[in-house]
Amino acid sequence: MQINKDNLPIFDSHAHFDDKAFEGDLSAVVNEMKANGVVGVINNAVNYTSAKKCIDLANRYDIFYSAVGVHPEDLYDGEDFNPQKLIPFIDHPKTLAIGEIGLDYHWDTHPAEVQKKWFKDQLDFAAQVNLPVIIHDREAHNDTLEILKKHKPNGVLHCFSGSNEMAKEILKLGMYIGIGGVVTFKNAKKLVEVVKELPLDRLLLETDAPYLSPEPFRGKRCQSDLIYFTAERVAEIKGITTKQVLEASLNNIKTLFNKIK
Ligand code: NI
Numbered sequence: 001m002q003i004n005k006d007n008l009p010i011f012d013s014h015a016h017f018d019d020k021a022f023e024g025d026l027s028a029v030v031n032e033m034k035a036n037g038v039v040g041v042i043n044n045a046v047n048y049t050s051a052k053k054c055i056d057l058a059n060r061y062d063i064f065y066s067a068v069g070v071h072p073e074d075l076y077d078g079e080d081f082n083p084q085k086l087i088p089f090i091d092h093p094k095t096l097a098i099g100e101i102g103l104d105y106h107w108d109t110h111p112a113e114v115q116k117k118w119f120k121d122q123l124d125f126a127a128q129v130n131l132p133v134i135i136h137d138r139e140a141h142n143d144t145l146e147i148l149k150k151h152k153p154n155g156v157l158h159c160f161s162g163s164n165e166m167a168k169e170i171l172k173l174g175m176y177i178g179i180g181g182v183v184t185f186k187n188a189k190k191l192v193e194v195v196k197e198l199p200l201d202r203l204l205l206e207t208d209a210p211y212l213s214p215e216p217f218r219g220k221r222c223q224s225d226l227i228y229f230t231a232e233r234v235a236e237i238k239g240i241t242t243k244q245v246l247e248a249s250l251n252n253i254k255t256l257f258n259k260i261k
Helices: 026-035 048-060 112-129 141-151 164-172 189-197 224-238 242-256
Strands: 010-015 038-044 064-068 095-104 133-138 155-157 176-179 203-205
Touching (some): 010 203, 010 224, 026 038, 038 048, 038 095, 038 224, 095 112, 095 141, 112 133, 112 141, 133 141, 141 164, 164 189, 176 189, 189 224, 203 224, 203 242
Parallel strands (some): 038 064, 064 095, 155 176
């Protein structure tokens, strides 16, 4: 399928190509994405094993970069965060961030207090190794904001699902806001309001592939070239061109993740 016919450069700030959804045909998917203008993708680890896989993918494919960290749904029961498990990956030239880390009260797989401890410990670790962070916040807006205000990390709140008021607080902290396929959904009223007011220099485009395909592919396996449809919708909301949106996101990604050459 040919999308992005002008071949504008697409950089996906958040994906999971180590997911088993891509096991059978990853090289074909990578080739198709490159043909459709994808120049970079940050694979976000969800646990220590996934971190190793994301590094392996970055070694194997030129467009892949990695973020390493433990996702709130993937915490290790009865254990604290162990920085030694991530240290081997930190100096890799394509490790751009600590992620994805944060809080998830929707699935509630682990008690809030345990999630908060892992989140704070990983924020401290990111500060120590001087890397930005990629934050997951699902139905945990208040606690996420409270922790971010205290730690003041450099980073992005991915797949933003909060209110306009929360977006403004995040911007005050100097952080970026990740916008994905959800903005194309019919029921995305709150997110549309956020995008309307979001300064272009704070917006990062993302997929969260294999999840959250934008319309008209909602429900299908997602891949990074589909960002084109998200960019089109953002452009429509802001009354600018798709090219402007893709360019702004690319510039912001390079500013935030400054190890990208
Ligand atoms: Ni994710």
